[in-house]
Structure formats: structure tokens, C-alpha cells
Amino acid sequence: MAAFGLHEVLGDTGTNDQALSRPMHPKLVAHRRGPFRSSTGLMVTPDGGLNGDCADVIIICDIHLHHDDALDGRWPAEIEWVHRHIDHGSLVCSTCSGAVLLAEAGLLDGAEAASHWTMADLFRDRYPAVRFRPERILCDSGRGGQLITTGGASSWQDLALYLIGRFCGADEAARIARLFLLGDRGYGQLPFASMARPRQHSDAVISRIQEWLVDHYDTPAPVAVMVDRSGLSERSFKRRFSAATGYTPVEYVQALRIEEAKQMLETEDMGIEDISAAVGYEDPTFFRRLFKRRAGVTPAQYRQRNRLRSLPR
Template sequence: MSILSLPESGTMAAFGLHEVLNDAGKGHGARPLEARLTARREQAFNSSTGLRVTPQQDLGAERADVVIVCDIHLDQSDSPEGRWAEEIIWVRSHLDSGALVCSTCSGAVLLAEAGLLDGAEAASHWTMADLFRDRYPSVTFRPERILCDSGHGGQIVTTGGASSWQDLALYLIGRFCGAEEAARVARLFLLGDRGYGQLPFASMARPRQHSDAVVSRVQAWLVDNYATPNAVTAMVERSGLPERTLKRRFKAATGYAPVEYVQALRIEEAKQMLETEDSAIEEIGAEVGYSDPTFFRKLFRRRVGVTPAQYRQRNRFRGLAQ
């Protein structure tokens, strides 16, 4: 992957993409990604924010499978005309060779200047609306979009907003490494919908190691039977212990009360289904063990911090990007 940074670019997207994308695939059996900072010349330059950028390669480097054009800071009096001639040729050659071409925030201006967005929709920073209207009237500007399929048979993806590089990073990881890896990276870097805090990204805490053979046997049974009606009662029956004894030993061994453990397993499975399946929310609730849709929604929101619908809306593209 090549992350194209210009002197007119900031460093948030370039540096953020570089760190996040290069973390993908580490230690999880997923395909590792390699992202390199790219510029016209392999020489350090000052970004638009004044920070120093040291490219890892220039435009003559080996062709990449994915090209990402970072944000471009333009004053209202600045015109794109005549700018970025070498970069435009470079991007076009990658598109012609089958590469995926992406932009973050106002980086879509370079793609529009290259004529690559004509007749298509495009996302970009909302402050670019006037420029797109006046200079690129054949492009349908979508300032409300975060991630936008911008034509060429899905070969161009544009994103809107200064922090949309995060959504692009998760999309690319989901597409090339799988939904599970995208979810891992989202939790690790706290990416995604940050308006609800950290709770939507939290996974079930790994139960502590213990030597209680009875509790271990019940845990092993729950892996495939968490949706069983009256699961706690079934756990007690399988354990052969009095209910109070099992609850005490289960809590001591795992750190969870039995009902909390069952709920955590069910909600984790529901999250995976919401990310990767089209089933109705009521159907997902029933499949993980909750026949009452209202109770399922309330429990999900209490444990995850958002409703099932909100969770699906925010995380759905990760599962589809494989």
C-alpha cells in the first residue's frame, strides 16, 4: 500500500494510516499489510502543519495494490489548476493497472482534478462543497458520506471528514484481512464511533485461569450451548452441585456470576452476527437465546452502550469488506 502525502497535506491521516495499517495481521493469522509513506521525491519536506515528513519511497517505487491520497489543505483563494501533475499521472497509472485508489478527506480534490470522479459520487470534507460545485460539476458531491464507492467498478473509494482515514483503515483491513482482524484493530486503537465511548469496542474479558474441573466442564459445554433456554439452570444440572455452590465456585473460578457469563457469551455472538449477517435483530436475539426482542435490545444496550441497530450501522462494513 502507498500512502501519498503532499506538501499541502497534514500528517494526521498519513501517520495514522501508516501506524494502523502496518499493525494489521500481527499475530492473528491474517494477511499482514505493508503501508509505506510515498511522495514525489524521497526527500523530507514540511507538511501543511509544519511537521516534517520523511517519505519511505518516491513515485518511482514498485507499483502498489492500494493507493491512498491523503488530505489536501487549500485556502479559498488557492486553485488546484496545474498542481500535482506527476502525482496525477502516478495515480492514473495505478488505476489502469487495477489498483484500488482511495482518498481521505480533501484528498478527493486530486482525484477530481485528474478526472477520475467524473460521473460518480464522491465524499470529501464539507468545506470542499463549493469547489466541487464550481470546478467539478460532473461529480456528485456527497458531504454527508463517510465512505463512498466512487466508481470505476469499486476501484475508487473516497472518504469525508478529517478523521475519516480511520474508517478507511478499517475498511481496508476488513477487505484484505477479514472482519475479525478489523474488529481487533478497532478495539486496539479505539477506532470507529467514539461518540459512545469505549464500551462498543470492549470484548468479553478473558476468564482467569483456574483449576476447578467442574467449572471447566460447564464452561466447555456453554461454548456450544449458550443459547439454551434457562442456561443457568442447565449449568447447575450438568455440574451436579447445589445451585448456591456452583454459583459461588463459578464466580471464584472465572470472575463472572453464571448469569453474567451467559449474557457475555450471547452478546459477543450477537455482535459478530450484527457485523456479518443480514438477519433481523429479533432473529439474532432469538438465535443467541433471547426470545423477547425488547429484553434483548435493553440488555445489548446496557452491555455494549449502543442499541443493536446502532452497532450494526457502525460496524456492518467491516464484515462486508472481505
């Protein structure tokens, strides 16, 4: 859990003979006052509740969410606690899906925000005023640097180093990074991201096209074929497709093709040009540019990082 990792890393700041900065004193607080089990089964014993004095920094850690969870009115005490710290001038941070609580609190409207890439469809549908940045690991989310959001389950490490650097200096951040072997993730989250879950919808025509496209994404000029198969005018089809799925037809085809290319890069020995052609792109240069834009790395870099190797016999 991010909470335990943050507690250990931040708690080691400024504590030995090599440290040249003041120490941090992390505390774990929760709405529940007694020990409880987390969603992963770990026992959590808070140091205190939400009614104490305001802290210099608060961090909302990752939240276990199902796609059909009801969020209306879910965290009233926690949201009030966050607003109290914002009004106090505290630095308010979130890791991974913790940004959802900040979005529910209305603090991210009009700002950029990072969260786990699987939250993309939730932010798209429930928080349209938030400029969701799925490729970012750490994001200054406004209020003059008072809001920091991070993306990915292990992004608490980047947040820890950011906070140590901000409050204790670069030398101490470097020392902690060496001590805990906290590394760089300069490629961001996109190499690990998959196609966001399209919206559930009741448009039978668009559903039929989606089903057809699963096996025919490599069709030349696919959008024109999709329009023809739908029986709709091009304008009506594009409007209905976007309303139903949250993607334009072109974006949807590109996402499917790149996902298939990722699978091939992980499991096949085909050349990049052959993979490009197999997923529907005769121009490998265009394919490489598109792949890097959507995945954050080149096809060759993706293959190197994600190649599934056979276990030795």
C-alpha cells in the same frame, strides 16, 4: 496527519498472536524524495518516490487548500502516478480533501464522491460532473469498486477499517478497532457541517438581499418578501439569486435558519418548539424534519452531542 495514523494502524494488521490474517506493509511515498515539513509543521520522511512499482492500494491523504488556491496544473506528477495505478488495477483511495486530486485527475466525473464538507462549494463550482455527497463518511466512487473516497479529517480511520475488512477479514478489522479504539460515526458528517460558502459575485441586487436576510431570516414567507425588495420579477429574481449564490432562495433561507438553530441548540436552554418559532418555523414538526434532513440528526440529538457546557468554577 492521516498519513501517520494510517501507517500505524495498517502496519499493525496481522502482526500479533491474535491476528489470523496476512500483514499489510504500508509505505509513505511523495513527489519529494527527501525529508520535508508538512503544512502543519511535522517532518515527513518518505519511504520512496512516485516512480516505484505499482502498489495494491494507494491512498491520497488530505491536502491543505485555501479557497483561492490555483489548481490548474498543480499536481501533474501525482496525477500521472494515480492514473498509472488505475490502469494497473490498483485500489485508489482518498481521505478528506484528497478527493480534490482525484477530481482534478478526472476520475470522479459522473460518480459519487465524499470529501470534507468544506469542499462542497469547490466541487459545486469546479467539478459539476461529480455527485458530491457531503453527508457520507465513505463512498464507493466507481470503476467497479476501484475508487474509494472518504469525508472528514478523521475519516482515515473508517478507511483503515474498510481496507482491513476488505483484504484481511472482519475479525481482523474488529481486532484493530478494539486495539486503537476506532469508533462508529454512523451519523456521518452533516452534524458537523455548516453552510457552504456562497459564491463570490458582483450582482449588487442579490448582495443587498443577502445582507437584508442576515437579520430577517425569520420573516414569514421570506422568498416573497425578497422578491418584492429586489424590484425584480419572481422568475428573474430566482434565476439571478441561484446564479449568484449557488442556492435557490428557499435553500438559502433554510440554510441560514438551520445554522441559527444550531447555535441556539448549542448555547440556549430554549425548547425545540421555541427554537423552531424563533428561526421562522411555526410548525415544529416540519422544523424537525428539515433539521434532520440538513444536519443528519434530530434537533435533540444535535443538542445532546454539541451542547456547550460551562466550565466548573
